[in-house]
Amino acid sequence: MALTIKSIPVLKEKEAQNFVEMAEKAITKSATVDFSNELKRARAILKKAKMM
Known part of the structure; x- marks a missing residue:
């Protein structure tokens, strides 16, 4: 069975x-979000783990 196509609401x-x-x-x-501290x-953390 086919589904009916619903009309798109239009703002006027x-x-x-x-x-x-x-x-x-x-x-x-x-x-904008400042992620400098993170x-x-x-x-x-990466430096301490010697990954950087």
């Missing part, structure tokens, strides 16, 4: 504009 007018605004804010707000610890 105010909802679409709100979605675009929120997406643009999220893009500008994106932050990297230092990992290198120290």
